[in-house]
Amino acid sequence: MIDTGFRSIPVFPDDRFHEECAVFGIFGHPEASRMTYLGLYALQHRGQEGTGIATMNGRHLILRKAQALVSEFYTETILDDLKGNSSVGHNRYATAGGDSERDLQPLTAYFSDGPMALVHNGNLTNAVELRKELEREGALFATDVDSEVLVHLIARSKGSGLVERMEIALGAVKGSYSLLALFPDGLIGIRDPLGFRPLSIGRLGNAYVLASETCAFDLIGADFVRDVEPGEMVVINKEGLESHRLFSRRPGAPCVFELVYFSRPDSRVFGIPVYLARKKLGSRLAKDHPVEADLVVPVPDSGVAPALGFAERSGIPLDMGLIRNHYVGRTFIEPKQSIRHFGVKIKLNAVPGLLEGKRIVVVDDSIVRGTTSRKIISMLRGAGAKEVHMRIASAPIVSPCFYGIDTPTRGELIASTHKNEEIRRYVKADSLGYLSVEAMEEEIRQCRIPDGSGHPEGDGFCNACFTGHYPIPFSTEERIQHGLFDTLSPINPAADSFDHLDPED
Amino acid sequence: MIDTGFRSIPVFPDDRFHEECAVFGIFGHPEASRMTYLGLYALQHRGQEGTGIATMNGRHLILRKAQALVSEFYTETILDDLKGNSSVGHNRYATAGGDSERDLQPLTAYFSDGPMALVHNGNLTNAVELRKELEREGALFATDVDSEVLVHLIARSKGSGLVERMEIALGAVKGSYSLLALFPDGLIGIRDPLGFRPLSIGRLGNAYVLASETCAFDLIGADFVRDVEPGEMVVINKEGLESHRLFSRRPGAPCVFELVYFSRPDSRVFGIPVYLARKKLGSRLAKDHPVEADLVVPVPDSGVAPALGFAERSGIPLDMGLIRNHYVGRTFIEPKQSIRHFGVKIKLNAVPGLLEGKRIVVVDDSIVRGTTSRKIISMLRGAGAKEVHMRIASAPIVSPCFYGIDTPTRGELIASTHKNEEIRRYVKADSLGYLSVEAMEEEIRQCRIPDGSGHPEGDGFCNACFTGHYPIPFSTEERIQHGLFDTLSPINPAADSFDHLDPED
Amino acid sequence: MIDTGFRSIPVFPDDRFHEECAVFGIFGHPEASRMTYLGLYALQHRGQEGTGIATMNGRHLILRKAQALVSEFYTETILDDLKGNSSVGHNRYATAGGDSERDLQPLTAYFSDGPMALVHNGNLTNAVELRKELEREGALFATDVDSEVLVHLIARSKGSGLVERMEIALGAVKGSYSLLALFPDGLIGIRDPLGFRPLSIGRLGNAYVLASETCAFDLIGADFVRDVEPGEMVVINKEGLESHRLFSRRPGAPCVFELVYFSRPDSRVFGIPVYLARKKLGSRLAKDHPVEADLVVPVPDSGVAPALGFAERSGIPLDMGLIRNHYVGRTFIEPKQSIRHFGVKIKLNAVPGLLEGKRIVVVDDSIVRGTTSRKIISMLRGAGAKEVHMRIASAPIVSPCFYGIDTPTRGELIASTHKNEEIRRYVKADSLGYLSVEAMEEEIRQCRIPDGSGHPEGDGFCNACFTGHYPIPFSTEERIQHGLFDTLSPINPAADSFDHLDPED
């Protein structure tokens, strides 16, 4: 093996799915930029690569953005510069197109009606076609971000009045969007017709607030009002909040993975308290995949809630056998000399003594490539575990997401090409249990809060990553573009080892 | 109320005790600076205000230090600059004297034998006197750090040979020190005669490693060998590791608070596995202060292990009812408009729905001023808790520490001036239970691992912060200097409110 | 006097006119970004507020820009990132609209033909109208820079082929532009029909180079080929350089101030060697405004060449009686306590002893507000000068520039509201002599190099700042916008003091 010298390795790309964005907006508050800063602070988990805030000061737009964490970037000076009573903000997870500062949001532009700032959580599946068309009409693009087509469509829309204008602008768009647009005299919030990504309405004194998750309201002391409905546009201005239907009501497809992993456990998304849902998933796991064991050990932090559910239902005691280092930054400098389990040890360490001779049930929220699971199990065995049974509080991931989540290609998803038993052998567990999609959704549905406070989502979810059933039909062009025609290598059940997936370990 | 403008508020000073330092050293490893960087990464919890590494490259000393987190400061370029096969590193928590970059460690100096780099965890109680004396003799001081007197004492010591030299140098020093000194041809590690602060020996291939906690060994793949004994000096050089007794054996006084709060749960300090000890404390709490309740809720992260112990013994189910935001940086920009529970909400949020109508046992590791506990309880009640019973997995803190921990003055320690019932009323709990000092030590002692691997500490602990019994007698001058003659205001049991302690809330 | 605290004062706005930009472009060179960096280095005097380079790497555009000096911003890493064989670069002087990084050039955009990068030296006088029109058609603007309308006009132009396209795009534009646009397969350079600003063609091996001034060619070792003619577009691609007439030939109006002050003395602009022209102006000054004196003292650096001409013709010896500090940065921290002549002393100091008892002729290139001249004369008298005669190597400035120069409003131009004698009294000179416009132009014309190497400019110049005769008629709307209808306060010849202009001194 060639010595390539020291390398700085990213801590993220950590074999988990990643949300691409958080959005936050506020209208009519004297400390708009500060409140947006706090909201983004609470939503940092949805994107750590970059952050930005735009405020509207009269008809003057002020923008500050940087490739940094919220806690690193914003200073009092920056927040003071961001004058004005209304504001939108964004946290971003890196996307394919490039990671330059230019591609951070809010996107801003000046058009005939004045300045506009836009933040977007989601992914437009026909962005490439739309952009080509717009360029043919003379549109200039400043970034590589798919969301920029939204800015152009809004600026060019010929509808009379804001509602018609948005109807026309968004009519051609396919995909997922929880979208905020800030104008000199109003803030609008829109969720796509299927409501893939969450977007909630809060109230802070006389001001209205929009945020990806309710935990942002808790930090600033805002009251949760309701969710923006799929297909709804809310317009917030001096008169208050007005609701418009941009698209007729139909069964929504909120992202089930928000509940499995993305959202903070103290949020309520799609009308469902996240922590409770996760505990339920763990509980069901104990029922569907029981095992004789001495100890339940969660993979922190996302495995803790399901592990508590598993422990409660199974009666097996729970211990925090894996400790997470919370001081980990965004990159890590790797030594030349290889260190066992290094990639996972950066974040996790097994508690010595505790696991010695025990039969362990290790509970995690999901498996993406399998590489991390394999390292965790190896670490647990290194710490003396006699048996390691892995339980996953969701179904096998078989397909990539095209609605706003950063996923590897299909070929990299271990469950896309391998059967359960093969995965078990790859991760070197004594047993492996996943939930079925049906079980997942059933448990989650039961957590829905049965009051009338703004969650008109139907019973369904988008579960494309678990099933390959995409709720929006693709055009042939899109299928090619997304590699959905690619035939994956046939599974080789004879192969004893899938070590090519992780040759180092 | 006067508008004081926006303020940037520190997240630390967060009503907890703070360790002042982590030390790490390695001798005879081709990647000494990288290993030290990794060790400091694992020890970040012991000091977040600054970090530094010095390496010895032949007879040339290289030093890099900055007021930053380990993950923020070190780059590949910096680690490449830090050439050499031996290294010492330090993480620092801010101390009284000043927080300038100048006062960060390692301290370095050139003296007649060449360069030396020194890192120190602890506190010298007679540093002021020693410094005055040294200055009278013509010594020049470059910093305000008490540890600098050690550098001078070592450089001036007339002993023949390293052992005698250190005996003489350290003979005059009072206080606590886990100390590493790096010379061109050796690395030494010393623990003070009472062994206040931990210091462990590890082995990585042919190299020896010294670290404040064993979790640093786990990350770099080193094997734990044993602890440095109180009063012992180990000398590591090309010949290997040699042990010397600088001070005769006597019953040690290792800091009990390391086990209660400071050390990482996956470390073993003073021969005791930390996580297990904390669980034991929680379990004992359930026995000594039982309560009828529906739910045990830990204050994360330090309350999790005792809460698990409490839940296990009491049979009351545990839920993660408080969620911690792990993206919190070192400062926080406060809005002008006051937000309820703001100070604690930065880090913690109650899970909505979960606590509604429930009787809660909230478990924390300690109470310092009481302000945070009060905010947490208020937040739990705001989330619907019907009753809140607070259980503390240690004894009431009544006295400041002079052995390396950053503590407020005696007057600020709520338990120093208030009885249990008064504290309960101040924090607004329905009931409040502490462990007794005896119970704490009894439980911890039971966790000690009964093998012979280097933990010659006796049964005793330094429990001065819980008892006011300082294991080293103070001179009258020191008592004055440390304010130990101050009479605290008499307790006023009639006072219905101690709100002066936290007027904002 | 009110204590206003310490202030950071800009060194620029220094009572001189400022060029707004330098442009540089290269096509077909393996080190395109380095050559552009060097070119911008040589052209730093044309703009110190910000700099940027864009390179074309295949069809991929790379951009780096910052508010910094060329010598501060570019590093090897940045230049390595700027891959590709063609490049455009820009230096910028701050303009009114804002000084944010966003407004720096090159401007870049993606349109139907791919990416484009544009750099512009000049000013479009009808930019506001054009922008409104474009916005009405759905165009989005990303900056406040007038040059952005050029990007839109080019992208939207319906002409067939590049030449027709540019003809249409630039047909509607009024004002001055020396313009470079970089596309994946070509670089174009255009000078407006009147050729206000310079733009020269050079050759470096097989590559063509375009630059604002010839001194950029000297640094990179390129050979001067010829100037781009007014109204000409040159297209550089793999086939070489092709010339197109976008606008029919007519008498040009090159900016006479380029020769008086902006351009570097070692450049040749509009076919005229700058150093020689400046010496000629000084010589003419000696003829038209002779004076009995002991010493000619230039105001460095711009006064040196005319002072040499003055000394030569008058026979009065020249001495460098004012020394310039060349380490002055872009801002300066002023003390609270007032210091005599502070504003000018930052840059200039009188040589002690030299001026004692002497009659001095101080030679400068121009007077804008008069404040600096007044301070210089006061400083010379403070150094012992018996008489101070001021000679200005250009005509009185009476009108602002709208063609790419940063000038104060008309009311701030001392010669716009004051007669010669009044100015003399304000600056406190013993005598004051300006050149007439006719004399200036006559002298400059005589320097024109009579060979055929590409300077088809006619005999005329734009002298609007000296005469108020603007070569492009304004629309009424533009006149209002530019304040050209404002009546200036009547001159008060009785006033003994114009100290309101500079109350501090």
Added chain:
Amino acid sequence: MIDTGFRSIPVFPDDRFHEECAVFGIFGHPEASRMTYLGLYALQHRGQEGTGIATMNGRHLILRKAQALVSEFYTETILDDLKGNSSVGHNRYATAGGDSERDLQPLTAYFSDGPMALVHNGNLTNAVELRKELEREGALFATDVDSEVLVHLIARSKGSGLVERMEIALGAVKGSYSLLALFPDGLIGIRDPLGFRPLSIGRLGNAYVLASETCAFDLIGADFVRDVEPGEMVVINKEGLESHRLFSRRPGAPCVFELVYFSRPDSRVFGIPVYLARKKLGSRLAKDHPVEADLVVPVPDSGVAPALGFAERSGIPLDMGLIRNHYVGRTFIEPKQSIRHFGVKIKLNAVPGLLEGKRIVVVDDSIVRGTTSRKIISMLRGAGAKEVHMRIASAPIVSPCFYGIDTPTRGELIASTHKNEEIRRYVKADSLGYLSVEAMEEEIRQCRIPDGSGHPEGDGFCNACFTGHYPIPFSTEERIQHGLFDTLSPINPAADSFDHLDPED
């Protein structure tokens, strides 16, 4: 030739001698740090590698230093942090030992009398021996700077009272020092017995000021009082200024090179106005080395004054035929492709047209290695010069300086190993004329101002670099250390080319 990739080349090391330091101090002024900042601004030419200021606030010392220019480093915040009524500051040119921030001055230390800050311009020739001795006595050194021995000597000195203390401390020191030391209740300034480096006293209101050069007084509006005499110590405190003789009066040896090149032309050093002295040198050059020519061209900026003197005496007209780019930073990124005369073109460019067919006298202040002269002459010929006659306004440099100037080794000094004719051939001049040492000193002496204002220096100078006669006898050990026994390679008069000295050109 091997392609080594792009390189960042320093602009300094530019074949000139470099002063190592500027010092500035002030006592008893409410804006001490601002005044020091301004003083250092004016003294930037004496050192561009780093700068630092220390202020005394009561008994508390505050220090800020950085590797940066004065104009880059100091901000209002930094100057506000530097509280106190007294201050010392330093600019530094890089020295051999290392260029780290640690080695910047002011040096600070705490000793028995409290804090002290020290700044030093000069060089201690027996620093190595002194340091060894001090280390043997237990002294700790924090830097590699020779000046640190002064700090120790002062702290250890047993003398009673400050004067005796300093007498003892400095008694053992050999070499050059213009030295300021700041204590809580006083500022002292000392010049070594021979007065190698300048140090002047100024008065600003009630405060006293000390500075390397008088140009610093001019900027802050201070009045020049007199020079500190060789061997004198001035003590400034609340009582005013007191003078003490540390060493008895003897003929001084002020550095003649201060007048030739280092000092600013608007300063008066050693009682001699610098600009006038330089003009005199040029005039004498015209007398001693006359030549028939058409044009005198100075190498800017240091050649301008002597060129004026040359032109005046010879009657040959002067033109600024070489233009200097004043925007050059501290490093420069070189292209891979070689560019003719690149090294010199960064800074200088010939004015095109002006030199065509002319016989040129090019005037510079000195020749060090000859490489730059050769490039300048080649550039002049490239610009069309028919003949180039080089005139140097000082004597040939044959020996290195050990008194505070950064000089190359003897072997690199072209005049140390080559005769005049050989140098002429190497630089490719048509003729070459130097001044003799006697002529230089004679001219300079004539400029001395014959009043009584504090310049007790005798008639002599240190001219060691021109003669090899060092005014302080070396010990054998020092001679070895400084390479003064090395025999230089014999001159090879037959060699037609010395191109090995500059193979690239």
